[in-house]
Amino acid sequence: MKRASAILAHAVLIAAAAVFLLPFFWMLLTSVKPTAEFFDPRRLLPSHFAGLEHYRRALTDVPLLRFMVNGVVVCGAILALQLATALPCAYALAKLRFRGRQALFALVLAALAVPAQVPAIPLYLAFAHLHLLDSYAALILPFATSAFGIFLFRQTILAIPDETLHAARLDGCGEFALVWRIVLPQAWPTVGAFAVISVVAHWNDLYWPMIVIVSPELAPPPLGVMFFRTAELASTEYGALLAGGVMITAPLMLAFACAGRVFLRGVAMTGPGRSPF
Amino acid sequence: MRSRAAPLLATPAALLLLAFNLAPALVALGLSLTDHRLAVPAIRFIGLANYAEMASDPRFWNALANTALYAAIVVPGSVGLGLVLALLIAPRRIFGGFYRAAFFLPVASTMVAMATVWEYLLHPSVGPVNQVLVLLGFTPINFLGNPATALPTLAGIGIWEISGFNMILFLAGLGAIPRDVYDAAAVDGAASAWARFRYITWPLLGPTTLFVLIVTVIRALRLFDTVALLTQGGPAYATDVILFRITTVAFGYLRIGYASALTVTFLVVIVLLAFAQARLSRRVHYA
Numbered sequence: 035m036k037r038a039s040a041i042l043a044h045a046v047l048i049a050a051a052a053v054f055l056l057p058f059f060w061m062l063l064t065s066v067k068p069t070a071e072f073f074d075p076r077r078l079l080p081s082h083f084a085g086l087e088h089y090r091r092a093l094t095d096v097p098l099l100r101f102m103v104n105g106v107v108v109c110g111a112i113l114a115l116q117l118a119t120a121l122p123c124a125y126a127l128a129k130l131r132f133r134g135r136q137a138l139f140a141l142v143l144a145a146l147a148v149p150a151q152v153p154a155i156p157l158y159l160a161f162a163h164l165h166l167l168d169s170y171a172a173l174i175l176p177f178a179t180s181a182f183g184i185f186l187f188r189q190t191i192l193a194i195p196d197e198t199l200h201a202a203r204l205d206g207c208g209e210f211a212l213v214w215r216i217v218l219p220q221a222w223p224t225v226g227a228f229a230v231i232s233v234v235a236h237w238n239d240l241y242w243p244m245i246v247i248v249s250p251e252l253a254p255p256p257l258g259v260m261f262f263r264t265a266e267l268a269s270t271e272y273g274a275l276l277a278g279g280v281m282i283t284a285p286l287m288l289a290f291a292c293a294g295r296v297f298l299r300g301v302a303m304t305g306p307g308r309s310p311f
Numbered sequence: 312m313r314s315r316a317a318p319l320l321a322t323p324a325a326l327l328l329l330a331f332n333l334a335p336a337l338v339a340l341g342l343s344l345t346d347h348r349l350a351v352p353a354i355r356f357i358g359l360a361n362y363a364e365m366a367s368d369p370r371f372w373n374a375l376a377n378t379a380l381y382a383a384i385v386v387p388g389s390v391g392l393g394l395v396l397a398l399l400i401a402p403r404r405i406f407g408g409f410y411r412a413a414f415f416l417p418v419a420s421t422m423v424a425m426a427t428v429w430e431y432l433l434h435p436s437v438g439p440v441n442q443v444l445v446l447l448g449f450t451p452i453n454f455l456g457n458p459a460t461a462l463p464t465l466a467g468i469g470i471w472e473i474s475g476f477n478m479i480l481f482l483a484g485l486g487a488i489p490r491d492v493y494d495a496a497a498v499d500g501a502a503s504a505w506a507r508f509r510y511i512t513w514p515l516l517g518p519t520t521l522f523v524l525i526v527t528v529i530r531a532l533r534l535f536d537t538v539a540l541l542t543q544g545g546p547a548y549a550t551d552v553i554l555f556r557i558t559t560v561a562f563g564y565l566r567i568g569y570a571s572a573l574t575v576t577f578l579v580v581i582v583l584l585a586f587a588q589a590r591l592s593r594r595v596h597y598a
Binding site for chain 2: 039040043044046047050051054055056057058060061064118119120122123125126127130131132134135138141142143144145146147148149151152153154155156157158159160175176177178179181184208209210213234237238240241244245255256257259260263272275276278279280282283286287290295297298
């Protein structure tokens with residue numbers, strides 16, 4: 035009885051997983067199919083491997099590598115700035131007494147409730163005024179700190195024993211050095227989870243890049259592929275389009291394969307209402 | 312002891328939050344009381360005229376209704392599916408990691424790439440979904456091209472996209488239920504799987520469920536990507552949702568003032584939900 039229900043559960047789960055994964059298989063399969071076979075229902079598998087052609091086109095006809103470099107630069111800069119600003123702030127909130135601490139925490143909570151789409155129009159006007167539209171700065175600056183990160187790090191740092199911090203201070207460690215030498219190593223699992231969540235969110239973001247970027251050479255992957263999509267869909271260039279899709283999704287899939295456990299733990303731990311997804 | 316270093320440590324983040332988050336939100340509130348248009352220097356205070364216009368703007372009510380309908384499908388769909396998947400996966404001793412990864416993959420994937428795939432899968436004539444329908448003797452459905460099916464189709468894609476997320480949250484909630492509660496219940500005669508779910512799992516999971524519900528509602532209200540990629544708000548405004556309307560009014564019609572009024576309205580709804588969430592997560596915390 036117990037065994038039968040376990041087998042039934044696996045059967046249901048495998049069937050559901052197949053449905054969930056179908057679009058990924060389809061993308062991979064179509065990206066290596068000869069163009070003539072795309073719309074032929076009798077041909078599920080390609081008659082021969084045509085992937086090279088599609089992937090070559092995705093890389094040469096479209097500046098896909100450029101999009102990915104943009105994605106790496108933007109996500110890397112955002113993450114570095116977020117860690118550099120959020121971790122010290124979270125440490126101050128969690129472990130130090132200072133005037134305005136309550137007000138600062140209220141500010142963080144208020145910022146958490148404001149979705150990124152709300153400041154978009156005023157920020158667009160401000161960047162236009164400063165002649166900073168269509169630049170890396172416009173993509174990076176609005177996300178230079180993260181209320182979500184501050185909140186998350188604060189929770190983790192609260193759990194670090196005060197004795198550890200006092201011992202370091204007695205050894206002559208200043209508060210700034212303390213953040214990076216003592217707090218960062220202790221908070222490492224949370225920082226790792228935050229890093230994955232931040233990179234995934236900004237790698238996939240379409241809304242903000244769509245508003246501030248018009249030059250393809252500055253577009254992160256989703257916006258770049260969207261430019262390419264509107265240009266190519268009419269000529270049914272699905273093969274190259276899907277090859278491009280595989281390439282921009284692959285880094286996330288690889289990261290997920292390597293750090294999936296950290297990632298899922300982070301998602302479960304954080305409470306996603308506060309996460310940027 | 313008061314710290315002298317603290318203000319220095321906290322100031323950069325505080326200034327950035329003010330500059331890029333809260334101040335712009337307040338500016339949006341201010342702009343919503345003006346007739347500002349993009350690239351027009353003249354700006355006039357017009358009081359609540361934008362809000363009055365909004366109240367009688369059929370496009371606004373249409374976008375609101377579409378957003379509500381989308382949420383009404385995606386929220387029960389993805390919360391229910393996430394719960395069922397979590398209940399099925401939690402007791403499995405093998406393949407647990409594979410199932411988690413498989414259902415979570417859509418959450419982490421790039422929607423631009425996946426939208427291209429969905430467009431193809433759902434294509435009215437050559438799409439595999441319709442070819443299967445034809446094989447089974449049904450008439451093909453123009454999923455994204457028909458005003459009656461476009462929004463429910465986007466909702467289906469939405470369920471595919473976020474159920475795995477809710478599954479992870481439910482798995483965390485299930486993991487927090489102590490084993491001995493089930494053992495005690497077995498002694499008291501709650502032996503069947505249904506009785507265990509009805510009298511133990513469901514009540515103890517209550518705070519998690521409320522939390523997941525609110526989080527999913529907020530997510531559903533922020534629908535944008537699939538609309539921008541697949542339907543552009545059409546056909547016949549059938550998928551015009553609130554964020555897409557705001558973007559169209561601001562950057563299509565260049566009406567910054569009116570778009571700001573729409574944004575403020577959107578923010579008020581989200582903040583109310585965030586308050587509800589904060590109250591509920593406090594209950595989760597003490598539960």
